[in-house]
Amino acid sequence: MSSVALLLGWVVISSAPASPVDDDASAATELPIGGVAPLQGGASAPSAPASTIPVDAAEPLDRPVSSDASPASSSIPITGTRPLPQVPERIEPPPDPKSTRMVRQDVMLGPVWRVRPVDTMVTTGATLGHEHGLSGTVHAGMILASDRRQVQAFDFPFGVGAVYRARLGHRSVYGSVGLTAGLLVHRARTVLGVTHRVDPDLRLPLRFDWTISAATGLSLAFVPGYSVRERSYLRRGAPVWSRSAVRLGLVIGLHWDIVQRRARPRRQVDRRRGGER
Amino acid sequence: MKQLGMVLGAGLLALASCEDVIDLDPVDDRAAVEASVRPKPISGGTLLVTADGLAVAADPDRDRVYLVDVPERAVRGTVILEPGDEPGRVVEGSEGRVHVVLRGFGGVATLDRTEGTVLARRWVCPDPRGLAHDAERGELLVACADGALVHLDEATGQERLRAVLEPDLRDVVLVDGQPHVSQFRTAKLLREYGSPTSPRALDDFQAHVAWRTVVDPESGRITMLHQLASVSPVPIEPDPEDLREDEPLPYGGGGGFCRPGIVSAAVTTVDPDGAIRTTPVPNAALAVDMAVSPKGWVALALPGRATSTVAVLPSPEDGCFLVSDEAEDQGQVTAVAFQGSDTLVMQSREPARILVKTDPFGGPVDVIELPGESRFDTGHEIFHRATESGLSCASCHPEGADDGHVWDFIGLGPRRTQVLDIGIGDTAPFHWDGDMGDLDVLMVEVLAHRMGGMRQSAERSDSFRRWVFDQRRPPADAGGDDATLVAAGEDLFVSLDCVRCHAGPDLGGTMTTPVRGQDLQVPSLRRVSLRPPFMHDGRSRTIEDAVRDMIVSTTAFDIEEDEVAALSAYMRTL
Numbered sequence: 119m120s121s122v123a124l125l126l127g128w129v130v131i132s133s134a135p136a137s138p139v140d141d142d143a144s145a146a147t148e149l150p151i152g153g154v155a156p157l158q159g160g161a162s163a164p165s166a167p168a169s170t171i172p173v174d175a176a177e178p179l180d181r182p183v184s185s186d187a188s189p190a191s192s193s194i195p196i197t198g199t200r201p202l203p204q205v206p207e208r209i210e211p212p213p214d215p216k217s218t219r220m221v222r223q224d225v226m227l228g229p230v231w232r233v234r235p236v237d238t239m240v241t242t243g244a245t246l247g248h249e250h251g252l253s254g255t256v257h258a259g260m261i262l263a264s265d266r267r268q269v270q271a272f273d274f275p276f277g278v279g280a281v282y283r284a285r286l287g288h289r290s291v292y293g294s295v296g297l298t299a300g301l302l303v304h305r306a307r308t309v310l311g312v313t314h315r316v317d318p319d320l321r322l323p324l325r326f327d328w329t330i331s332a333a334t335g336l337s338l339a340f341v342p343g344y345s346v347r348e349r350s351y352l353r354r355g356a357p358v359w360s361r362s363a364v365r366l367g368l369v370i371g372l373h374w375d376i377v378q379r380r381a382r383p384r385r386q387v388d389r390r391r392g393g394e395r
Numbered sequence: 396m397k398q399l400g401m402v403l404g405a406g407l408l409a410l411a412s413c414e415d416v417i418d419l420d421p422v423d424d425r426a427a428v429e430a431s432v433r434p435k436p437i438s439g440g441t442l443l444v445t446a447d448g449l450a451v452a453a454d455p456d457r458d459r460v461y462l463v464d465v466p467e468r469a470v471r472g473t474v475i476l477e478p479g480d481e482p483g484r485v486v487e488g489s490e491g492r493v494h495v496v497l498r499g500f501g502g503v504a505t506l507d508r509t510e511g512t513v514l515a516r517r518w519v520c521p522d523p524r525g526l527a528h529d530a531e532r533g534e535l536l537v538a539c540a541d542g543a544l545v546h547l548d549e550a551t552g553q554e555r556l557r558a559v560l561e562p563d564l565r566d567v568v569l570v571d572g573q574p575h576v577s578q579f580r581t582a583k584l585l586r587e588y589g590s591p592t593s594p595r596a597l598d599d600f601q602a603h604v605a606w607r608t609v610v611d612p613e614s615g616r617i618t619m620l621h622q623l624a625s626v627s628p629v630p631i632e633p634d635p636e637d638l639r640e641d642e643p644l645p646y647g648g649g650g651g652f653c654r655p656g657i658v659s660a661a662v663t664t665v666d667p668d669g670a671i672r673t674t675p676v677p678n679a680a681l682a683v684d685m686a687v688s689p690k691g692w693v694a695l696a697l698p699g700r701a702t703s704t705v706a707v708l709p710s711p712e713d714g715c716f717l718v719s720d721e722a723e724d725q726g727q728v729t730a731v732a733f734q735g736s737d738t739l740v741m742q743s744r745e746p747a748r749i750l751v752k753t754d755p756f757g758g759p760v761d762v763i764e765l766p767g768e769s770r771f772d773t774g775h776e777i778f779h780r781a782t783e784s785g786l787s788c789a790s791c792h793p794e795g796a797d798d799g800h801v802w803d804f805i806g807l808g809p810r811r812t813q814v815l816d817i818g819i820g821d822t823a824p825f826h827w828d829g830d831m832g833d834l835d836v837l838m839v840e841v842l843a844h845r846m847g848g849m850r851q852s853a854e855r856s857d858s859f860r861r862w863v864f865d866q867r868r869p870p871a872d873a874g875g876d877d878a879t880l881v882a883a884g885e886d887l888f889v890s891l892d893c894v895r896c897h898a899g900p901d902l903g904g905t906m907t908t909p910v911r912g913q914d915l916q917v918p919s920l921r922r923v924s925l926r927p928p929f930m931h932d933g934r935s936r937t938i939e940d941a942v943r944d945m946i947v948s949t950t951a952f953d954i955e956e957d958e959v960a961a962l963s964a965y966m967r968t969l
Binding site: 268269306308309310313315317347348349350351352353354355356357358 | 413414415416417418419420421632633634635638644783839840843844845847
């Protein structure tokens with residue numbers, strides 16, 4: 119019977135800001151503008167000077183439009199009030215995944231294979247860094263062994279490491295690959311009492327996140343792990359419980375971001391002057 | 396930093412190369428105890444209760460005979476014998492005499508039951524076992540391990556007749572004045588004049604180890620307590636799937652209701668008309684003594700069990716007996732007897748006690764303490780105590796010897812049980828294939844893994860090893876062969892270079908050598924004539940067959956039949 123694993127995690131990663139308009143004007147000017155030009159001012163009134171900034175979908179004003187202008191002064195007869203050009207609704211600029219941060223929580227389910235036996239895994243973790251790019255990560259979890267007649271075993275893997283995240287096509291789908299190193303604490307209750315073992319543990323998580331709404335999404339992860347030592351329990355010389363050092367988890371679940379903010383701009387060092395600018 | 400990385404890498408590699416194996420078999424780490432005189436393996440059947448209620452209990456561990464008044468629940472006297480006498484079977488003689496076999500001495504002692512004194516000691520044979528009193532002829536019959544059935548004049552101790560039957564005799568009983576003698580390993584019932592009788596064959600099981608044979612003087616029915624050993628293929632290691640069940644797993648698997656494991660006890664009755672009935676007792680793998688009441692009840696001594704070391708069963712019938720587990724442990728019972736119809740008398744070897752139950756199927760137990768220091772011994776305990784599978788070492792090595800059975804081990808083929816009581820201290824590696832480097836390996840692989848026993852602490856293993864290595868019985872020395880023939884056989888043994896492999900003081904047991912393309916441990920030839928069938932797979936039924944086989948297999952010589960006879964005669968003296 120295949121079991122499912124539950125992955126419950128807190129993920130702190132860089133992401134787009136919740137609001138596309140920043141109060142900090144200087145920061146706003148540094149934003150790259152893609153596709154839609156932000157308005158520097160409102161739509162011009164007839165008496166207002168024409169804007170020099172082109173506005174998508176709006177006809178530029180060649181000359182001032184004034185209701186009290188003399189007909190003699192104009193070669194164009196004015197037959198009535200001309201409607202103002204339509205100004206498109208303000209469109210949020212896309213987040214810059216390299217410069218924003220957030221905290222994400224997720225819950226995932228899936229099986230964990232350790233050669234033949236299929237166990238159940240619950241993990242929790244956190245990643246600190248950028249949504250796109252390299253981040254640090256920590257994780258902890260529990261693997262519940264399925265065959266519990268003679269050996270009631272739990273494994274507790276935990277570790278720290280790094281993940282690299284990148285957007286995959288659609289801007290709401292990200293993939294990440296990571297490498298963590300830590301320990302796997304094995305605890306089992308048997309006829310001999312409680313047994314503990316500690317082994318080095320490595321993980322190579324390959325994860326896909328699909329953000330459905332602003333702060334919530336689905337996650338799928340393949341989590342290969344390696345805890346160095348095979349482990350067997352023997353009764354009368356025959357193995358009654360054994361696990362390989364290699365494991366493969368396939369977990370799926372939900373995530374939701376609980377903190378998002380733009381990263382501070384990186385200070386650039388003027389090496390010629392030996393100071394900051 | 397680089398050095399730290401190298402250290403961590405080396406550590407990871409070292410860990411990756413090892414497997415974390417956790418053995419769930421519990422370890423017995425109780426303190427080891429060695430008695431000042433280490434007790435012999437249990438032989439059972441050391442209790443006699445006379446018609447007037449006198450219990451005569453021979454104590455081979457303390458070399459004593461106790462006289463106990465059962466109705467009064469009191470010790471009437473203690474007869475101190477010589478150290479090493481090892482008293483065994485007891486029979487009531489005439490004129491207030493009691494006769495006791497002295498296995499260590501090699502003879503019989505006659506006691507005055509009233510005075511509690513030794514009237515006479517007489518040497519009979521190297522390893523006397525069974526004893527019967529023929530009141531009509533006024534003689535004692537002594538059955539010896541070497542095959543001699545010796546008739547002694549009860550009054551004078553003079554030898555009247557020495558008949559050589561087959562080796563490995565055990566008990567002797569009289570039916571209409573005709574001696575019937577049991578053979579220990581084969582569980583045959585021999586007659587001094589006539590063909591032997593064997594327990595009824597059961598599917599997949601073979602009868603062995605006739606622990607006790609008694610006769611009902613009224614009906615002439617002979618009842619034998621013996622063992623059954625499986626002839627089916629036996630897996631050496633337990634099946635992990637079977638181990639996942641909560642039930643204890645017998646050695647070799649199987650077992651169950653009315654289905655013996657690879658070894659179990661059985662009771663066979665032989666009626667005067669020749670009718671034979673064998674009733675298995677599946678959950679009793681080590682039953683060393685039996686008593687039959689006038690009502691037909693059968694009491695068994697089960698010293699391997701932690702509780703209920705005595706079982707009382709109704710009359711043997713078709714089907715099986717099952718021993719119930721009762722939380723009653725008044726000692727390690729090794730002998731049982733009935734006083735009258737209902738009173739069950741039991742002898743505990745440790746602590747030394749006589750136990751009396753007026754209601755064999757229940758009721759209180761009266762305890763009569765016997766004098767003498769403790770003979771509790773860790774080695775003895777490990778050897779006899781039943782494991783999870785129900786077996787103990789003594790199940791296949793009764794009396795510290797062997798059961799004579801040829802097992803069909805899956806992956807190994809046929810293997811005859813090896814003998815232990817010839818002094819195996821210098822015979823490592825053990826087992827026919829020499830795959831057990833020392834006794835510690837053997838204890839883990841055989842006692843713990845195959846049999847389901849507890850692993851032993853180093854201290855207890857050492858104690859067990861010393862006890863096992865101490866076991867050594869005297870040479871067989873049948874004495875039935877011509878001395879000239881024996882001498883010729885000894886010369887042939889040397890000239891045919893048999894000593895090349897059968898070397899050392901025990902004539903073997905020190906090397907592994909190829910035989911018929913198979914590396915096998917060379918067995919010691921001590922007491923070899925007592926343990927047919929011969930060879931590692933039991934293919935030789937007689938000592939003569941074994942001699943021919945070895946000459947053909949291991950030498951380039953041609954051998955004549957008279958030379959075979961000479962070599963065989965020599966073998967019977969070892």
